[in-house]
Amino acid sequence: MASNLLNGGQVIVDYLIQEKVPYAFGLCGHGNIGFIDALHERAEDIKTISTHHETVAGFMADVFYRVSGKPIATFTSCGPGSANLPICLGNSYLDSVPFLAVTGNVPTSQFNRGAFQELYRHYQADFPSTVRAYCKRVFQPTRGEMVPIAVRQAWKTMVTGRPGPVVLDVPFDIFKEAAAEEAPKPEEWNANISCRCGADPEGLAKAVDMLLAAERPVILVGQGVKYGGAAADLLALAERLRIPVACSSSGMGAIDSQHPLALGLIARNGTYQANHAARQADVLLALGVRFDDRTSSSWLPGHSFTIPPTRLIHVDIDPEEIARNYPVALGLMADVRTFLRQVLAEIDRRKASAVPEARTRWLEAIEGYKREWTSFIAPGFAADTTPIHPQRAAHEIGKALPEDCILVSDIGVHHNWLIQFCHPTRPDSLIGSMGFGPMGFGVAGVLGAKLAAPDRPCVSVCGDGAFFMHASVLGTAVEYQLPVVWVVWNNYAYASIRGLQRGYLEGRELATDFRHPQTGAPYNPDFAAMARSAGVDGVSVDRAADLGDAVRQAIAAGRPYLIDANIDADQNPQGAGVWELPGLGRSRPGIGGRFEPGR
Numbered sequence: 001m002a003s004n005l006l007n008g009g010q011v012i013v014d015y016l017i018q019e020k021v022p023y024a025f026g027l028c029g030h031g032n033i034g035f036i037d038a039l040h041e042r043a044e045d046i047k048t049i050s051t052h053h054e055t056v057a058g059f060m061a062d063v064f065y066r067v068s069g070k071p072i073a074t075f076t077s078c079g080p081g082s083a084n085l086p087i088c089l090g091n092s093y094l095d096s097v098p099f100l101a102v103t104g105n106v107p108t109s110q111f112n113r114g115a116f117q118e119l120y121r122h123y124q125a126d127f128p129s130t131v132r133a134y135c136k137r138v139f140q141p142t143r144g145e146m147v148p149i150a151v152r153q154a155w156k157t158m159v160t161g162r163p164g165p166v167v168l169d170v171p172f173d174i175f176k177e178a179a180a181e182e183a184p185k186p187e188e189w190n191a192n193i194s195c196r197c198g199a200d201p202e203g204l205a206k207a208v209d210m211l212l213a214a215e216r217p218v219i220l221v222g223q224g225v226k227y228g229g230a231a232a233d234l235l236a237l238a239e240r241l242r243i244p245v246a247c248s249s250s251g252m253g254a255i256d257s258q259h260p261l262a263l264g265l266i267a268r269n270g271t272y273q274a275n276h277a278a279r280q281a282d283v284l285l286a287l288g289v290r291f292d293d294r295t296s297s298s299w300l301p302g303h304s305f306t307i308p309p310t311r312l313i314h315v316d317i318d319p320e321e322i323a324r325n326y327p328v329a330l331g332l333m334a335d336v337r338t339f340l341r342q343v344l345a346e347i348d349r350r351k352a353s354a355v356p357e358a359r360t361r362w363l364e365a366i367e368g369y370k371r372e373w374t375s376f377i378a379p380g381f382a383a384d385t386t387p388i389h390p391q392r393a394a395h396e397i398g399k400a401l402p403e404d405c406i407l408v409s410d411i412g413v414h415h416n417w418l419i420q421f422c423h424p425t426r427p428d429s430l431i432g433s434m435g436f437g438p439m440g441f442g443v444a445g446v447l448g449a450k451l452a453a454p455d456r457p458c459v460s461v462c463g464d465g466a467f468f469m470h471a472s473v474l475g476t477a478v479e480y481q482l483p484v485v486w487v488v489w490n491n492y493a494y495a496s497i498r499g500l501q502r503g504y505l506e507g508r509e510l511a512t513d514f515r516h517p518q519t520g521a522p523y524n525p526d527f528a529a530m531a532r533s534a535g536v537d538g539v540s541v542d543r544a545a546d547l548g549d550a551v552r553q554a555i556a557a558g559r560p561y562l563i564d565a566n567i568d569a570d571q572n573p574q575g576a577g578v579w580e581l582p583g584l585g586r587s588r589p590g591i592g593g594r595f596e597p598g599r
């Protein structure tokens, strides 16, 4: 190699450093030692975190972005190492979170020869086919000189438009092959690109007409508002026109949940005020939200939405999501922050300060719905049982978290309880995965949160099933001195799925709980002892009254900490929406019924 040329690995690492990527998370293998060598050379400028499972690295990368707004890179080997990645690529892809996955592959000279760990029976070195459906794009440079183009294009694809994870698949030899005199410069290629496009002027005027004339408007926010940095503009518009704001699970925290205009969660287990207001709205302004089945009561009219007659204004950066599930009175492709600023400026221009009379009646009616919801949920707060009532558990945990805390939830029934009874005040107060929903997201993601926000308390609430699946995180927290807290929501079951067997299959339970083979008693490892064996503090909690203090103590400890919380699995969160498993039936709302316009 000519001595003045950087090799492929060096070009990638230099580009990452220029993009101010502080970390690479991953796991070694023979396929990526060339890349790790390039990371070693620049260890002062980019820190490497070596995990005990590739999936952990991917979930960490995902949550790192959700907290910091900065994409980072992962590194994995060829074959099985990178085959552990699709689960986290899928997770980030469906939730529109960018990270750059640098995957190793077999040497180009061995393509099609069936070398160790080559996927070759359909096509040579075929990792790209593996991840095709799971990421925004795959790049596979097969000569050194292709690396600079691949890395800058990969970065651009990842961060522009609707963000998402991108794979840079690099054959073994290319990491070491001469590539270029220098890496591409972000300021020449990617730093000056903006995708903050606004709505077209006619569409904007129409949107403002509709909002000003609306009698029963509702704003629905998804994560586009949070990750688009639009929370302040959302608040300004809501307050200006006195429009109540509901959120999808991914949009929680876009508005402080204690704000008088906040309706809370729209979903099967969402609040009465959110579902009942949104399904009666005359105009619904949906911002950066994609109307999935769990947000929409499985699209059954009259539960979460009644579109039509509700007139929907749907704004999204990705037109693919507009009119996917509901007809639109007005669909606008736009960045939500730019759109909100346009709306505010147009209201100013029109000097439209008066809010219609009808708004006061609408907000009063909503206050009534809030009171009904408050009395519906009241009994759960008083429950004082062992195992701990899940509503009480979520409430105690929520109360114990400081205002600046980042709570990362895993997937399962505990997530449903948390989104109902923890009350996020900031866009990143409560982080969850809603598109792909892989178990382990919160178990591992909390480590990424801590690296992104070292000065803020970071807590994961995760299922016992998911924690056991990814218990290797204990070691990573110790090795890198990451003082995170895991609250293992221990209900001795894959409880969310067992709940479905009970609800839809007349209780025919199989393969959903954990039992001791001799006694038949609930079985799980002693998670607190498991934590201690790894050098992590661990305690067990059986009483609701002790849970809050345990969380406070764990945060104050400033060391990695695990709380094994014994939680009742026989309760399911009730709400004002429904969910349908086609062919098996649908759940019944816990409060209220179906809204039928005109009746």
Ligand SMILES: Cc1ncc(C[n+]2csc(CCOP(=O)(O)OP(=O)(O)O)c2C)c(N)n1
Pocket: 411, 412, 413, 414, 415, 437, 438, 439, 462, 463, 464, 465, 466, 467, 489, 491, 493, 494, 495, 496, 497
């Ligand atoms: C990797 C993965 N496997 C399976 C599932 C399907 N699934 C969704 S929730 C769940 C149960 C999770 O159990 P646990 O972690 O104990 O949480 P709980 O529901 O009991 O709160 C399962 C198996 C999934 N989402 N992800």
Ligand SMILES: [Mg+2]
Pocket: 412, 463, 464, 465, 489, 490, 491, 492, 493, 494, 495, 496
């Ligand atoms: Mg469980």
